Amino acid sequence: MEHIQSKVNYIERLGPILAGIGAIIIIIQTIWISYGVVMRYVFNKPDLFVTEATALMLVPCAFLGLTYAMQQDALPKVTIISNLLPIRLRFIITQLNQLIMLLVGGFFAYSAVSAFFRANKSGAASEVLSWPRAWFWMPTALALIIFCIVLIAKNWTSRRETSSTHTKEEK
Amino acid sequence: EELIRLSTYVNEVDIRHEGFQHFASLIAEKTEGRVRMEIFPSATLNGWSEGIDAVLGGVADVSHISYDDRLPCYRAGAFYPASVNLENQIELDEEMTEILSEEAAKAGLVNIFSSNYSYDQEWWFQKENVNLNKLNGLQVRSIGPLVSEMIEGWGGSPVFVSPKEVFQSAERGVVDGINMGVATYSSWKLWTVMPHMINADLFYGNVMYMMNKNKFDSLSAADQQAILDASRETQKWLKPRYEAWVNESVGDAVMKGGGSARSLTEEERDMLLASIQPFWDKELTNTCGKETADKIRALLAKHRQ
Amino acid sequence: MEWYHVGGGLLTLLMVLISLGVPLPFALAAASLPFLWLIQDFSTSLISVELKIWGVWVDYILLAVPLFVFLGELIARSTIGPNLYRFMHRGVRVRGSAAYGSIGACAGFGAVCGSSMVGSLTIGSVALPEMLKLGYGKRLSAGVLAAGGTLSVLIPPSLILLFYGIVVDVSIGDLFIAGILPGITLTTMFAIVVVVWGIINPESIPRVDNALRMPLFEIMAAVLPILVIGLVITVSIYAGIATPTEAAAIAALLTLIIAVAVGNLRWEGLKSALLATMRTMGYLGLLLSAGTLFGFVLTYHQVPQQFTEAFLTLALEPYMVLAMVIAFYLVVGMFLEPVSITFITLPTLFPLISSVGYDLVWFGIIYTITMEIAVLTPPVGLNLYVIQGLAPKEIALKDVILGVLPFIGALAILIALLLLFPQMALYLPELAS
Numbered sequence: 001m002e003h004i005q006s007k008v009n010y011i012e013r014l015g016p017i018l019a020g021i022g023a024i025i026i027i028i029q030t031i032w033i034s035y036g037v038v039m040r041y042v043f044n045k046p047d048l049f050v051t052e053a054t055a056l057m058l059v060p061c062a063f064l065g066l067t068y069a070m071q072q073d074a075l076p077k078v079t080i081i082s083n084l085l086p087i088r089l090r091f092i093i094t095q096l097n098q099l100i101m102l103l104v105g106g107f108f109a110y111s112a113v114s115a116f117f118r119a120n121k122s123g124a125a126s127e128v129l130s131w132p133r134a135w136f137w138m139p140t141a142l143a144l145i146i147f148c149i150v151l152i153a154k155n156w157t158s159r160r161e162t163s164s165t166h167t168k169e170e171k
Numbered sequence: 172e173e174l175i176r177l178s179t180y181v182n183e184v185d186i187r188h189e190g191f192q193h194f195a196s197l198i199a200e201k202t203e204g205r206v207r208m209e210i211f212p213s214a215t216l217n218g219w220s221e222g223i224d225a226v227l228g229g230v231a232d233v234s235h236i237s238y239d240d241r242l243p244c245y246r247a248g249a250f251y252p253a254s255v256n257l258e259n260q261i262e263l264d265e266e267m268t269e270i271l272s273e274e275a276a277k278a279g280l281v282n283i284f285s286s287n288y289s290y291d292q293e294w295w296f297q298k299e300n301v302n303l304n305k306l307n308g309l310q311v312r313s314i315g316p317l318v319s320e321m322i323e324g325w326g327g328s329p330v331f332v333s334p335k336e337v338f339q340s341a342e343r344g345v346v347d348g349i350n351m352g353v354a355t356y357s358s359w360k361l362w363t364v365m366p367h368m369i370n371a372d373l374f375y376g377n378v379m380y381m382m383n384k385n386k387f388d389s390l391s392a393a394d395q396q397a398i399l400d401a402s403r404e405t406q407k408w409l410k411p412r413y414e415a416w417v418n419e420s421v422g423d424a425v426m427k428g429g430g431s432a433r434s435l436t437e438e439e440r441d442m443l444l445a446s447i448q449p450f451w452d453k454e455l456t457n458t459c460g461k462e463t464a465d466k467i468r469a470l471l472a473k474h475r476q
Numbered sequence: 477m478e479w480y481h482v483g484g485g486l487l488t489l490l491m492v493l494i495s496l497g498v499p500l501p502f503a504l505a506a507a508s509l510p511f512l513w514l515i516q517d518f519s520t521s522l523i524s525v526e527l528k529i530w531g532v533w534v535d536y537i538l539l540a541v542p543l544f545v546f547l548g549e550l551i552a553r554s555t556i557g558p559n560l561y562r563f564m565h566r567g568v569r570v571r572g573s574a575a576y577g578s579i580g581a582c583a584g585f586g587a588v589c590g591s592s593m594v595g596s597l598t599i600g601s602v603a604l605p606e607m608l609k610l611g612y613g614k615r616l617s618a619g620v621l622a623a624g625g626t627l628s629v630l631i632p633p634s635l636i637l638l639f640y641g642i643v644v645d646v647s648i649g650d651l652f653i654a655g656i657l658p659g660i661t662l663t664t665m666f667a668i669v670v671v672v673w674g675i676i677n678p679e680s681i682p683r684v685d686n687a688l689r690m691p692l693f694e695i696m697a698a699v700l701p702i703l704v705i706g707l708v709i710t711v712s713i714y715a716g717i718a719t720p721t722e723a724a725a726i727a728a729l730l731t732l733i734i735a736v737a738v739g740n741l742r743w744e745g746l747k748s749a750l751l752a753t754m755r756t757m758g759y760l761g762l763l764l765s766a767g768t769l770f771g772f773v774l775t776y777h778q779v780p781q782q783f784t785e786a787f788l789t790l791a792l793e794p795y796m797v798l799a800m801v802i803a804f805y806l807v808v809g810m811f812l813e814p815v816s817i818t819f820i821t822l823p824t825l826f827p828l829i830s831s832v833g834y835d836l837v838w839f840g841i842i843y844t845i846t847m848e849i850a851v852l853t854p855p856v857g858l859n860l861y862v863i864q865g866l867a868p869k870e871i872a873l874k875d876v877i878l879g880v881l882p883f884i885g886a887l888a889i890l891i892a893l894l895l896l897f898p899q900m901a902l903y904l905p906e907l908a909s
């Protein structure tokens with residue numbers, strides 16, 4: 001069990017790493033857009049790529065933080081009703097919720113992966129830049145796949161913790 | 172009953188939306204109710220750039236098709252510099268559809284409707300009497316690399332502004348000029364903030380509405396023909412209405428907003444065209460192949476103004 | 477399946493999932509997918525979802541979201557934010573000054589920003605942690621900031637008024653000018669809500685600390701950075717130097733420089749600001765895509781269109797038409813976000829309003845207020861989630877929802893005022909023309 005737990009710990013580190021990649025994107029967007037304004041307003045040499053390039057980067061950026069938000073328990077939810085339920089039932093509902101999240105996350109991940117492969121084949125580019133969409137689908141798909149893996153890992157960890165406290169109490 | 176979902180970026184206050192409604196009722200009539208068309212305006216099914224993906228994936232059956240790498244010749248042909256006489260617009264569009272049909276079929280598409288109204292991307296400026304071929308460093312909103320090439324060639328600086336920021340950019344003077352289709356310009360109410368138009372007539376610029384070819388082929392021959400007939404009749408029906416609508420918005424803007432509108436003289440136009448033609452000749456031949464490129468050039472020459 | 481079966485079923489399923497505690501982005505998607513599969517096979521539904529992932533986010537103006545969140549986090553994690561709120565607390569000797577300051581900041585920011593979510597995010601990410609630290613009640617703090625953001629869409633420029641003008645075909649300039657007086661009125665009413673709140677529930681607002689006076693130098697150090705950042709945003713937009721999105725980037729870069737130079741921001745602080753920004757983006761990413769998917773499924777089944785048609789067949793008296801339309805938007809506003817509502821329902825409903833003789837500029841302002849309420853009402857109320865996401869550990873969604881209720885009351889009173897005194901909206905546009 002312990003060596004599985006250490007692997008799970010590694011997996012759970014992926015959340016902050018993805019968020020870090022997203023953070024780098026935000027820094028690039030901040031600097032590039034500001035540079036674009038200076039070039040246009042001061043030097044009358046508008047940057048032709050900045051508008052579309054930074055918008056394209058926003059797609060992966062919007063999903064790279066999902067795993068981290070889930071780990072930090074920052075996903076908005078209503079717990080007023082489920083808090084009223086008895087503990088046993090609450091546990092089942094938590095498991096059901098995580099299953100729903102896994103199914104939705106899995107479907108979105110599947111969709112992103114298939115989009116990546118099709119974008120790769122068709123070579124469809126954006127309007128202005130000839131950057132392939134596949135470049136932006138890859139990190140997006142990766143973010144959604146890792147979300148599912150980390151969700152499973154987290155569920156495993158929390159179930160293990162619950163069962164170990166149960167055992168202690170019984171002793 | 173067969174349902175066809177048509178997706179368009181055009182919103183419901185645009186006269187072109189009435190055109191689609193007319194199209195839908197003609198289809199119902201001609202197929203005696205066997206085919207029904209549902210219209211999804213304002214890009215509710217897919218955005219401007221996602222037309223091909225939506226149609227090939229089955230989300231929409233028909234959609235506006237953006238200038239995409241999967242249809243390189245459609246893309247290059249739409250921007251090919253040519254002064255086109257729109258008197259025989261419907262025949263012109265049909266011949267162009269014919270030329271591009273092989274490329275479209277290869278992508279799994281078939282063109283069923285040409286929306287060649289804003290046949291030109293026109294030009295607007297904050298100031299009156301701008302000389303289009305001497306832009307003297309003016310910053311002009313461009314819609315793509317092709318238009319940018321022109322703006323640079325005439326001494327201006329092309330700028331990309333996202334669609335949702337065009338209004339405020341024009342109002343606050345982030346850009347000095349805008350390149351855009353007249354209909355969209357009017358329905359976005361840009362006349363009030365950037366009122367001086369130059370009508371240039373510089374390209375063909377047809378936006379095609381293509382249908383999923385599998386879906387089209389699954390219809391009976393009679394229903395296929397009914398759709399194409401309905402399309403042709405709709406385009407005839409809409410052309411004068413569209414032109415009146417555009418003229419009205421141009422006239423309103425000129426009268427109310429202190430705006431102005433002028434067309435290029437033939438000489439000015441020829442000079443501008445000559446300045447960009449060599450680049451586009453090469454581009455067209457490279458993307459379409461010599462044979463198709465020559466067909467397109469011949470067609471546009473036939474309908475020359 | 478009839479449209480009302482789809483509409484009813486979709487909403488019921490959403491409610492069940494939300495009550496079970498499924499996080500909102502997942503609940504929206506999980507409710508939508510079964511109804512999507514009713515009309516699309518599996519492979520087509522994959523493309524639909526793909527279009528909602530891509531199409532929603534490859535949007536330049538949404539760049540303002542991470543940029544303003546980042547800016548706010550930088551202010552909050554350097555000494556700039558804490559200094560400002562120390563000033564609000566001690567420098568201004570009015571009880572509740574931080575709450576009034578937040579409303580003022582929201583209104584001021586609303587003069588450059590057109591989106592209420594961005595307004596709430598920007599001011600909220602600075603003000604919320606500070607208000608909580610100063611001892612303001614959770615509900616008051618969350619309520620003020622969630623509601624304050626909506627000032628951005630009434631005070632021009634405004635995305636909702638812009639889209640309204642495009643759909644309804646009235647002058648956008650007139651609409652913007654018409655929003656000014658109601659915007660100022662609403663700002664005042666929000667301040668009154670805080671006053672009344674303090675009387676009814678005194679422990680929500682900390683007492684003024686009379687012990688210390690702030691030296692002038694400290695006051696300058698507290699106010700100057702924020703003034704400079706605000707000025708750069710305002711001037712760059714108004715002088716045509718930058719678009720609103722570009723102004724967000726410039727302001728974020730400037731804030732970073734100021735925070736490092738005088739705000740004592742170090743590597744740890746920057747790292748946590750960036751991670752907090754990604755945490756907020758992390759749920760907004762899926763939330764916006766899933767929310768759009770939800771609206772897409774409704775539209776695909778023609779639910780909003782059919783609903784509007786059913787409404788039109790009722791053939792009512794003018795004031796009843798207006799009342800029903802307002803009620804309609806309050807209900808629809810619970811389940812859809814404003815931009816979708818505007819494009820889906822408005823084209824069919826506005827001719828009805830003008831056919832019974834109401835002024836469309838005036839109605840535009842009323843419409844915008846209903847859209848401000850829409851972002852504050854669950855289950856789909858973006859501002860609620862934005863504010864809760866800024867302090868997920870301290871504040872429960874319930875607190876935000878209860879906190880905005882009095883402000884929704886103020887919005888409702890503003891609608892009533894506009895019904896009684898249409899000149900509130902029409903005076904300035906008439907003066908201008």
Ligand code: NA
Nearest residue numbers: 586628631633
């Ligand atoms: Na505003």
Ligand code: NA
Nearest residue numbers: 809810850856
């Ligand atoms: Na709502």
